[in-house]
Amino acid sequence: MMRAAYSRLLFLILLLGLPIAYSAQWLHYPTAGVPRKPDRSPNLTAPAPRLSDGKPDFSGIWHTARLIPCTPDGNKFIDCGTEIGGSPLALDLGTDMPGGLPYQPWAAALVKERKADHGIDDPHVRCLPDNPPRPWVMPHLVKAVHTPRLLVLLYEVNAMYRQIFVDGRPLPADPNPSWNGYSTGKWEGDTLVVQTNGFRDDLWIDMAGSPMSEAATMTERMRRPNYGSLELEITINDPKTYTRPWTVKMTQHIELDTELIDEVCLENEKSYQRLQSIRPKK
Numbered sequence: 415m416m417r418a419a420y421s422r423l424l425f426l427i428l429l430l431g432l433p434i435a436y437s438a439q440w441l442h443y444p445t446a447g448v449p450r451k452p453d454r455s456p457n458l459t460a461p462a463p464r465l466s467d468g469k470p471d472f473s474g475i476w477h478t479a480r481l482i483p484c485t486p487d488g489n490k491f492i493d494c495g496t497e498i499g500g501s502p503l504a505l506d507l508g509t510d511m512p513g514g515l516p517y518q519p520w521a522a523a524l525v526k527e528r529k530a531d532h533g534i535d536d537p538h539v540r541c542l543p544d545n546p547p548r549p550w551v552m553p554h555l556v557k558a559v560h561t562p563r564l565l566v567l568l569y570e571v572n573a574m575y576r577q578i579f580v581d582g583r584p585l586p587a588d589p590n591p592s593w594n595g596y597s598t599g600k601w602e603g604d605t606l607v608v609q610t611n612g613f614r615d616d617l618w619i620d621m622a623g624s625p626m627s628e629a630a631t632m633t634e635r636m637r638r639p640n641y642g643s644l645e646l647e648i649t650i651n652d653p654k655t656y657t658r659p660w661t662v663k664m665t666q667h668i669e670l671d672t673e674l675i676d677e678v679c680l681e682n683e684k685s686y687q688r689l690q691s692i693r694p695k696k
């Protein structure tokens with residue numbers, strides 16, 4: 415019973431995410447420059463905006479388009495439709511892959527161990543950063559601020575940020591390991607190809623406990639086919655952890671007339687202590 419309650423609590427943390435009914439400054443302030451249909455509703459299929467150099471402008475507030483369905487379990491805590499949910503890919507990035515992610519034997523054993531421990535050491539649960547590609551599928555919003563030479567991603571989760579340099583610089587040859595890594599981008603037509611290296615060696619890329627190591631390189635292919643969508647194709651090449659490179663695709667939808675909410679997990683955080691108290695006995 416304790417194990418079921420524990421797993422349900424972790425699931426609901428991700429499923430329910432952030433209520434959209436907050437009453438705070440700017441949450442209902444109209445987004446500027448939104449293309450409109452004749453009836454004045456947003457035209458989300460209109461052409462994507464362009465930067466001063468003619469490339470697509472990824473600026474906007476984005477949220478995963480694919481959501482975990484609201485279930486009767488979730489209804490016990492919050493009404494369906496009043497939450498900003500996360501993606502099934504947040505639970506397991508390999509959920510759509512036949513056979514799942516191609517773990518090396520040691521990585522498969524580690525995932526099994528993390529699942530048996532019900533994710534108590536997940537950095538997200540412990541208020542540590544959520545490293546890429548995980549923030550793309552969380553229930554929190556991502557704000558992109560785009561210039562011709564720099565793409566800044568402001569992550570609502572735990573007030574994090576990431577910089578993607580589009581100024582021609584190379585990736586660092588001997589990077590200091592970090593949560594977000596070091597990212598550079600170059601254009602292939604209207605697709606921004608982002609390379610990231612320099613990750614830490616103890617990362618979780620989903621709630622299943624799938625690891626990523628310092629040997630990893632992540633490639634994100636980003637394109638904005640229209641005003642309302644951002645398409646991502648993410649490839650992880652981590653020979654230490656996986657038997658082959660693998661790719662996952664996801665779509666973000668733009669969120670209008672809203673803003674990021676100040677969210678700092680460590681501020682009076684009590685969840686980790688409470689979860690420890692119901693940790694299943696081994």
